[in-house]
Amino acid sequence: MTPKILLVEDDPQIRRLLRVTLPPEGFTLLEAENGESGVAQNAEHNPDVIILDLGLPDIDGIEVVRRVREKSATPILVLSARGQDQDKVNALDAGADDYLTKPFSMPELLARIRVALRHAARTAGETAESVLTVGEIQIDQVRRVVTVGGHELALTANEYLILLVLVRQAGKVITHRQMMKEIWGPNNIMETHYLRVFMAQLRRKLEKDPARPRYLITEPGVGYRLKVD
């Protein structure tokens, strides 16, 4: 069965674009032109991925995220316009899985959809593989050992946890808030500069050129992402 993608977007041109481009890539497209209809169609059709525009005519995009999350864990990919930086962070913190800034390129969108589908599959299976691999990075969760290109890295507990969070959700953006929640628990949200310092240390150990990182990508104002090729 081909994966179902629900597009919640009021602009007919964007809908037309995806209507043309997604089916040949092996996706079935469902369309909703406002938030209410998006929430309803999610309940009815149970899509595999939701692509959600933040600037909807009826209800706030973040509200849509919340209402979808009440019922399901369907991955949500948020489309935001420039200047909506805070909105997209809020959407991510409210439970959205990833974002794309308009204008976006089609390969980028397809890549994000695939990342989302992969994570959904993994969460569903939750087989807790003991070894995770992304590119040259390998994490043995049982032994708590990280290797890059076969070389073992000596990581502190914090560095290890940061990397683990990123690798588990490889390709997906993780907001500062989510990251801190994962590492230090929901009651220990610290200042973001702690993250920056740990991230710099981690880069220095992991990346060949820490100022031109290959894996540990910064999304300014949002968070971090582990780049997958």
Added chain:
Amino acid sequence: MEQQPTNSAGPPASSTAGEKARGKLKIFFGAAPGVGKTFAMVDAARKRRTEGHDVVTGPLDTRRRPELEALLADLERIPVRGPATRGPVRPEFDLDAALLRRPQILLLDDLAHTNAAGLRHPKRWQDMQELLQEGVSVYTTLNVMQLESVNDIVTRITGVTLHETVPDSIFDEADEVELVDMTPDDLLQRWREGKIPLADAVQKTMAGVFRKGSLIALRELTLRRMAERVESQMESFRQEHAPGESWPVVERLLVAISPSPYARRVVRAARRMAMRSHAQWIVAYVETPESDELSPTDRDRVYQTLRLAERLGAETVTITGDDVARALIQYAVQRNATRIVVGKPGRAAWRDRFFGSMVDELIRNEAGIDVTIIRGQLEETTRAAPSRWRRPGRWSGYLESIGVVAVCSLLAWPLSLWIKPSGAGVAMLYLLGVALVAMWWGIGPSLWASLLGVLAFDFFFTPPRFTLTLNDSFLVFTFLVMVVVGNVIGSLALRIKRQAAIAQRHEQRATAMYQMTRDLAETDKLETMVDRIVSNITASFGGEVMVLLPDDDRRLSAAALSSADLAIAQWVLEHGGMAGLGTDVLPSTELLFLPLKADRGTVAVLALRPRDRNLPHHPELMLLLETLCRHGALAIEHDALVRESQEARMSAEAERLQNILLSSVSHDLRTPLASITGAASSLLDSGSKLESAKQMELVATIHDEADRLNRLVTNLLHVTRLESGALKPNKDWQSVEELVGAALNRLDKSLQDRAVNLRVPPDLSLVSVDGILLEQVIFNLLENALKYTPSGTPFDIEAREDGDHMHIAIADRGPGFGPGESEKVFEKFFQGGHANAAKGAGLGLTVCRGFVEAHGGTLRAYNREAGGAVFEIVLPIGGKSPKIDLDFSEKNNGAA
């Protein structure tokens, strides 16, 4: 025939020789075309000719006017200039031929005429000016619609817009204007009969003029212009010839009021008179030395009457003078009043007979001012409440008079022993006593003192002493002398005393006003202004003073006031009237509220807790208070106007910038759009016919141009945020390395053929900035460098700390900057001269500098040693970089 001209517009016959006297201008002025201006002009000219003047006519349109042709038959004409263009043109006036001919009087019809192209002046009235200059007098015609200032009114009235107009100054400065009038009905009749000489082209458009309503309005406009002209002539004539006399041109009423309750009726009656005759009216109260004796009720009444008059639209004034009638007449002459209006005085007739009445004196005035007396209906039968104020000291005055007489007697005692015979000297002493009593306590006690004095004199000093002889004739005589002389001296002294008091009060008032004006002129800060208003009013009136300024929603607020008082203040602000203590609006409060009113309404409210609760009953004090308030209000308003004009200037400037932005942007937006539209449409139209390589090329164009459009819009958005002041950096401790990395990551594809040399020390401190903005700055600088440097050349990025500043330099090996360019690059819409890459809008670097400066940093550009450009960002680190307790957080984590 008499050679002397009888008309002022005719020049002296001898003016041809010697220096050139300026010619005179006479305008034949009418409400509309067709009233007969040209006829009147030709008629007058013919008369002048028969009087022996040298009269010549310029071009006259005689179409549809055969009778005019006949009149002109025997007048010499300046040859008409041949039409420069083909078609039905109006005949053109040949100025040079006229100057050559140089007649005494030249007829120049239709002053508003526009000359054909190629003539010396664009307008005929300019020809006319030159003729006057050259000493030629001109007769011309003009209708009211052609006056510049009424052009828009005419358009409103008639719907016709005339493009041929004449400056009003020509009309105002004309030596003579003759009105040519015709009733609207007659004119309409002529219009229907087609007798109005109009060019065919305008025949249709003028239809709006020839309606009864329009014609009546135009006629009124004409008559009013004439009346204004005549009045200003009268005014200048009056000033030249008889400054002391009043010329009744526009009615102006001077209304005198008294403290009587019927004064209100006089004011109302005067208003009706003023309305009927469209007159200006001034309501005056004359303050005489006797006004000092008025009771608080009377004072209040005067004040209320003046306020009533103000509400009814009068100008109000308080005049000071010894004599009411004389003061009024003097003021009437000064203000050029045509009529004095007074109420019928309520005094008994016998007093008028003996002392002469004010009304008589007014009527006998020599300035020729009419006097109207308003009759108060009840005034004669019921006396108003006693207008003389019974001062509290009055009865004590009688008692104290006894003391004065006793002192006189004691002083006279040794005198009578020393000077013999003592009668005259002792009598003098008593007289002095009576005079003092008269001065101090007025007429009653002085009569009483005279009586006592006479008795004492009789008892103590007339032989036989210590007996009352009660010699009738002696007593009566002495008594009378004492009464008369004592009272005359006393009242004179009293008058002087009162005048001195009035003078002193005036002095105080003038000083207070001067002080306030000076204080306010010295400052242009609103708070200081308010402080000074408060301190000045406190200085003059004592008590507590507060000035309440409304906020943007015209609401007042003051913590020191109760909500009830605040509500009164709000009422005062909204209604512009007084309220509170002693007024008729909410008098129950302890505070008096006055509006600070200027030309554009109430700008603030003054709250006053006077030391003397009777303040509202002293008209002169209230007038002073109001004057001070007015000064204050004007200052505040002036301040507001200054600020408004500054704001207007600023918004005009902002608008100008916005226009530049718009015009530039619309160009820059359209260019990529054009490429996209072109490529897309050719794909749509003939995509299948094109080979696939060509198709890909078109698609690439679309992609690249869309990308460019996106960059442009992004930068525009940033510029807009910067310029609107909406940009507030969202600072956080950021790592430079991370931000540089993010920017490089975004540019990954374009940077593939570039070597990027990074020098970012690992221990570089964090910096407090908005990460998104700084990443955008680095991104824009890199993108800019990509655009302006040859492909394959390297970039160097260096970051270093310098005390409490962070330096980030992005250097290239491109061509660098031309002379003066390194600063210009930051200007909006600046485009580098040697760009071979796709152009942007010239906003990228503007945005960079704006962002950096929003952080309190600097961004500058300079040429690099050994070639290339450097952009250097310097940012304040923003305090102490936070310490991270790594061990602690590791442990903390371990515990979690």
